[in-house]
Amino acid sequence: MSTQFYCLKNMPIVRIALDVPLPTLFDYTVAEGIAVAVGQRVLVPFGRKQMMGVMMECAVETELAAERIKPVLHVLDDVPPLSEELLKLLRFCSDYYHHPLGATVLSALPARLRSSQPVAVKEALLYALSSSGRALDMSLVPRRKVVQHLILAALQQGSLNNAQLRALSPSAPTALKALLQAGWVESMAHTRSPLLNPLPRAGEDANAKSHIFNGAHTLTAEQQQAVDAVTQTNGYGCFLLHGITGSGKTEIYVHLMHEVLRRGGQILLLVPEINLTPQLENYFRSRFPEADLVSLHSGLNDGARAQNWLRAQSGQARIVLGTRLAVFTPLPQLALIIVDEEHDASFKQQDGLRYSARDVAIFRANQRKVAIVLGSATPSLESYYNAQSGRYRLLKLTQRAAALAQLPTVRCINTENAVLYHGISEQLLAALEQRLSSGEQSLVFINRRGYAPVLMCTACGWLSGCSNCAGKLVLHLKDRRLRCHHCGHQERVPHACPSCGNADLQPVGIGTQRVESALQERFPQARILRVDRDSTRNKGAWQAMRQQIHDDEVDILVGTQMLAKGHDFPNLTLVGVLNPDGALYSSDFRASEKLFAQMAQVAGRAGRAGKPGEVLIQTAFPDHPLFRALREHDYDAWAKILLAEREAAGFPPFVYQVLLRAEGKQESEVYNFLQRSRKAAVELALPVEIYGVVPAAMPRRANHFLAQLLVQCESRKLLQQFLRVWHPLLDALPAQKLRWSLDIDPLEF
Numbered sequence: 001m002s003t004q005f006y007c008l009k010n011m012p013i014v015r016i017a018l019d020v021p022l023p024t025l026f027d028y029t030v031a032e033g034i035a036v037a038v039g040q041r042v043l044v045p046f047g048r049k050q051m052m053g054v055m056m057e058c059a060v061e062t063e064l065a066a067e068r069i070k071p072v073l074h075v076l077d078d079v080p081p082l083s084e085e086l087l088k089l090l091r092f093c094s095d096y097y098h099h100p101l102g103a104t105v106l107s108a109l110p111a112r113l114r115s116s117q118p119v120a121v122k123e124a125l126l127y128a129l130s131s132s133g134r135a136l137d138m139s140l141v142p143r144r145k146v147v148q149h150l151i152l153a154a155l156q157q158g159s160l161n162n163a164q165l166r167a168l169s170p171s172a173p174t175a176l177k178a179l180l181q182a183g184w185v186e187s188m189a190h191t192r193s194p195l196l197n198p199l200p201r202a203g204e205d206a207n208a209k210s211h212i213f214n215g216a217h218t219l220t221a222e223q224q225q226a227v228d229a230v231t232q233t234n235g236y237g238c239f240l241l242h243g244i245t246g247s248g249k250t251e252i253y254v255h256l257m258h259e260v261l262r263r264g265g266q267i268l269l270l271v272p273e274i275n276l277t278p279q280l281e282n283y284f285r286s287r288f289p290e291a292d293l294v295s296l297h298s299g300l301n302d303g304a305r306a307q308n309w310l311r312a313q314s315g316q317a318r319i320v321l322g323t324r325l326a327v328f329t330p331l332p333q334l335a336l337i338i339v340d341e342e343h344d345a346s347f348k349q350q351d352g353l354r355y356s357a358r359d360v361a362i363f364r365a366n367q368r369k370v371a372i373v374l375g376s377a378t379p380s381l382e383s384y385y386n387a388q389s390g391r392y393r394l395l396k397l398t399q400r401a402a403a404l405a406q407l408p409t410v411r412c413i414n415t416e417n418a419v420l421y422h423g424i425s426e427q428l429l430a431a432l433e434q435r436l437s438s439g440e441q442s443l444v445f446i447n448r449r450g451y452a453p454v455l456m457c458t459a460c461g462w463l464s465g466c467s468n469c470a471g472k473l474v475l476h477l478k479d480r481r482l483r484c485h486h487c488g489h490q491e492r493v494p495h496a497c498p499s500c501g502n503a504d505l506q507p508v509g510i511g512t513q514r515v516e517s518a519l520q521e522r523f524p525q526a527r528i529l530r531v532d533r534d535s536t537r538n539k540g541a542w543q544a545m546r547q548q549i550h551d552d553e554v555d556i557l558v559g560t561q562m563l564a565k566g567h568d569f570p571n572l573t574l575v576g577v578l579n580p581d582g583a584l585y586s587s588d589f590r591a592s593e594k595l596f597a598q599m600a601q602v603a604g605r606a607g608r609a610g611k612p613g614e615v616l617i618q619t620a621f622p623d624h625p626l627f628r629a630l631r632e633h634d635y636d637a638w639a640k641i642l643l644a645e646r647e648a649a650g651f652p653p654f655v656y657q658v659l660l661r662a663e664g665k666q667e668s669e670v671y672n673f674l675q676r677s678r679k680a681a682v683e684l685a686l687p688v689e690i691y692g693v694v695p696a697a698m699p700r701r702a703n704h705f706l707a708q709l710l711v712q713c714e715s716r717k718l719l720q721q722f723l724r725v726w727h728p729l730l731d732a733l734p735a736q737k738l739r740w741s742l743d744i745d746p747l748e749f
């Protein structure tokens, strides 16, 4: 097919990224006298509507006929254009993850910047004591106005912005209003650059007031070595910081961040979804009270997210703390990236642009020629392998930082022939009783919410299945309902078996609610708190629960993985784990890797403040190498076993994978599409390994059939070459009633 090029004299052509599912940019003209720069947002006509797009490049010619090309309607200059560097990063992501460029570029913008309304840039305000505030006799402020006292005292040390004030107390805005009205505090526009005070040198008073770096902790020799290795690196370097729980990874981050702030750089700190609590943000604010820190995560409203993004783009914000979406934040002075809990699955986006924020962060550090630190107590096997092979530099922390803190004792309770009380062994019950009498906290961990995973008829064997899914309905006894955890379908618990009419229906298996009620029956005096997605659904519920735990108002915690991550409960000395065995015979080859990480994390909750901790794991396979490695706190031993298994089986990190997923209401259409995709792949005769078409792990969900096709290759480059020719063939296949997607480096199967 020959293409005709139309040259339009004196009419510059611009190529615009638009959020449409097509892998192209769109050509427009710009009227004379209007200037538009690469990276600027523009409003253009598209079909019958107007769309917001991003100007990507200029061109001298277009394939469009002169009468068909339309002009740009409006150029938005309310915020600075996206930098070439950021656009390059987004081009890479579009290319690598085989997602349309326009959709990739637009998805990286906060929602406010995607709308056609200009963004009003709020001036960040600073608050300081007024002259009457400085002369104020504090006894004039009523004693019970605790927060007002707190704010006045803090402002005596220097001016603060809104976020820093909020870090003092959640009710700071109300107290601030009163202080402003009284005329003791005044606000001013934020214009000065942050004060950068040097870290006290050895020999100087370590407690000397350092505004930028609160409470300089003395580092252990291991920690110091890790800090030195990173700060002495010039240009790009990827470091895997492998440190057991409690070994003080955060202190290393703080020291590295301080060094970067001192040199005037910006820091991107990525954390998993679950960990982004105000506590974490407040922690870093308290360590860097003078640095401008912004957070970016899905919990922020559109306005706050846009403002924080713009503060990062302007260079005003020095620290950006965020979840995976923050990896696309524009940072003109970016000098360090930290990915905490790098193994966490929440760094991978599961729809749209299916990117791994950790991997994109590594690309970004390389592009920018700066250091990146991946921290974890249980690194992903991919990162561990890269550290072993020398692609990353390994930094190891083998000791807990607090001198008194010891690693918990991990023991297995063999449940093979044991009699269990609602899934709980006698040994665990005895250990719980002992903690109750000594006034210490315990955690019982079970990764299943609800009362029981399924309801069964004792006469005919009927099981409560979901009518829309291949899954089972979970019994929630609290409100007497059966719920599907896959599609949300729910119904009342039947009085009799729908199949045979028998009235004796029994719950099978255990969930958090069942453990909670069984323990309450066994220990009527104990204060038991259940923490799972059901009990924390209401906004602020989890916050309040954390406070209860910290205030020692709880004896026994019953919870799911929500409790496994990163929380510090000083009085918690016992962790009991129920039913972890499912992952040992899962069809997902990553299941045992995830189980180890989860067990190590959960075990890390026990005994962190000088009290020795104990972990009891109930399993039918106490001799499994996974549990042996857990008992010996030997991640390396376990990683070596897993790597050998993966190498023998030809799984990642020894190969690179792409998963083609399809779903639709007609089973035959789903399978036809995948079979034709497979045939197209085979006919390309490229050096990739093509598996068969198989049902997804959950083959039917919400009345849709799900199936998939896996392709893998030992070379990332060859797999990408294959994808570049295969992807257009997939686009050409008929698939009107289907949804399909390519997932590069998939984590879930």
Ligand SMILES: [Zn+2]
Pocket: 457, 458, 459, 460, 461, 462, 497, 498, 499, 500, 501, 502
């Ligand atoms: Zn029955």
Ligand SMILES: [Zn+2]
Pocket: 466, 467, 468, 469, 471, 484, 485, 486, 487, 488, 489, 701, 702
């Ligand atoms: Zn369902």
